[in-house]
Amino acid sequence: MGTARVWGEMGRWTIIVLIQLAKAILRLLLLLWYKAGIQTSPPIVPLNREQQQSLHSEGELSTYVGRRSSRVVRSLQNTPSLQSRHWGSPQQREETQSRRAEEMNQPPTPLGLQETIAESIYLTRPLLHLLSLGVWGQRSWKPWLLSAVLDISSLSLLSDLKDLNRRERAELRRRTILLLYYLLRSPFYDRYSEARILFLLRLLADYVPGLGFVTRPLMDYLPAWQKIYFYNWG
Incomplete structure (x- = not known):
């Protein structure tokens, strides 16, 4: 123009x-x-900055494994901020992220x-x-x-x-x-x-x-x- x-x-x-x-x-x-x-x-796949920040904060989280149920939950002492918080288990989150990364990196x-x-x-x-x-x-x-x-x-x-x-x-x-x-x-x-x-x-x-x-x-x-x-x- x-x-x-x-x-x-x-x-x-x-x-x-x-x-x-x-x-x-x-x-x-x-x-x-x-x-x-x-x-x-x-x-090129656009970078999801919110997702990267969430993963970075989650990397520092400690989890607690229930003795009877063997259920993995977050420790209340290391709960992330509300903006970066998700409501699934850490394993589900990691599996989802690894699956998406694998799909995007396919030859x-x-x-x-x-x-x-x-x-x-x-x-x-x-x-x-x-x-x-x-x-x-x-x-x-x-x-x-x-x-x-x-x-x-x-x-x-x-x-x-x-x-x-x-x-x-x-x-x-x-x-x-x-x-x-x-x-x-x-x-x-x-x-x-x-x-x-x-x-x-x-x-x-x-x-x-x-x-x-x-x-x-x-x-x-x-x-x-x-x-x-x-x-x-x-």
Whole structure:
């Protein structure tokens, strides 16, 4: 947006192409050279700082084992603060944390030739879409159809892959759900979705008490959001 104000449309599209080109090259390098497998979003799991603080405080806790029941409970002298306290047993907490750590640290699933081609299609799709926009223009249906075909083809080729880890399965579900965004992308949005979405939001604002505080600002912001999202396709 800043580049568009300073250097105009040509500068804006130049920056978009350079960013997408850099992203595609780095992702293909991870896929083909480092065998990173299906690339998730975000690529690195965000650090849960509250969880880390809780684990740090729990490491200093002492526990008491009941003589008759053999039940493990906390010592009242070393009870953590209310913010970092949990109500499960220490063993359950440790098992849950170790299971999550094991799931997140699983190596990527090896990809065969078909799956590598499918992931390459997904990674290069933003560049192909930008190229098609330059050839056919922003109002043409061809870039929209090309991108949709590439997305669906990539998911279809990856659907045969078995034994995916948890993050990879979540990533494929995310990509499938994102296909709904094609309803909000031009030119489909301009010709079909816009009128129906605005009608539904206006209906909710007029007849459902309280929803107008949410739907009316959304109606005002939707055109700007759709325009920004349209050229941030990748």
